Amino acid sequence: MPDLRPAAAGGGGRRGLLWPALVALAAFAVLVGLGTWQLQRRAWKDALLQRVEARIHAPPAPLPPPAAFAGLTREADEYRRVAVRGTFDHGREALVFTVRGTDAPGPLKGQGFLVVTPLMRADGPPVLVNRGFVPLDRRDPATRAAGQVAGEVEVTGLLRLPEEASWFVPANDAARRAFYRMDPAEIAAAVGLAGAAPFLVDADAAPVPGGLPEGGGTRIAFPNRHLEYALTWYGLAGALAGVCAALLWSRRRRRAA
Structure with missing residues (x-):
């Protein structure tokens, strides 16, 4: 009479666990790697915040010379405090749509425009100056004629490189002079300003x-939630390890029984 009892499953069972174990180990390594990467990003962001804080409170320096324009970088030059002299060309003013939240500095909030005006310089190429915010109902320069200052002025502010494109911000429409993002090259071309500096100055x-x-x-403001993200990834790695340990322990108990 043939023996119908099942063969011992020890070796085959262990082989059946090999691939799930390898997948779990790879997933664990990826989760730990992502957590470590977020901690590295946090260290980088903290250093960036310290540099920016030091720059915005430093004494104003002259604008970089034209020969240095091509070498400007965000890490080395963004938010540098500068001073520049020149005469505003109010006839080529451009408006960049914006919304100021309740946490924005200054008393004016809500929808409006940032007024960008070319500053014509005797000792260098023109530079676009973000002079600041006006509400929607003060869009027309005639409604704020007192602010259209004439003659040579000195502007102190922060050097800003072009804003990066975003899915959440509409593209600029230079033909209609409808701007939603600070891009000095596009704004300068739209207002017929040749040879402008490739950056703006945010007036103080x-x-x-x-x-x-x-x-x-x-x-x-720079979002800095990297520690939160790191703890999330490490937590997922710990949860995965806990699930795998529980499954192995349960399997051992079944085999022992």
């Missing part, structure tokens, strides 16, 4: 006749 909160535009609205 120095008083302006009539009170508009309202300067000093540069947001010095």
Whole structure:
């Protein structure tokens, strides 16, 4: 009579666990790697915040010379405090749509525009200056004529490189002079300004006749949730390890029984 009892499953069972174990180990390594990468990003972000904080409170320096324009970088030059002299060309003013939240500096909030005006310099190429915020109903320069200052002025502010494109911000429409993102090359081309510097200067909160535009609205804010993300990845790695340990322990108990 044939023996119908099942063969011992020890070796085959262990082989059956090999691939799931390898997949779990690879997933664990990936999760730990992502957590470590977020900690590295946090260290980089902390260093960036320290550099920016030091720059915005430093004494103003002259603008970089044209020979240095091509070498400007965000890490080395963004938010440098600068001073520049020149005469505003109000006839080529451009407006960049924006919304100022309740946490924005200054008393004016809500929808409006950032007024970008070419500053014509005797000792260098023109530079676009973000003079500050005006509400929707003060879009027309005639409604803020006192702020259209004439003659040579000195502007102190922060050097800003072009804003990076985002899925959440509409593209600029230079043909209609409808701007939603600070891009000095596009703005300069739209207003017919040749040879402009490849950056802007965000004017500080120095008083302006009539009170508009309202300067000093540069947001010095960098999301820094990397520690939270790192703990999330490490937590998932720990949970995966716990699940695998529980499955192995349960299997051993079944085999022992």
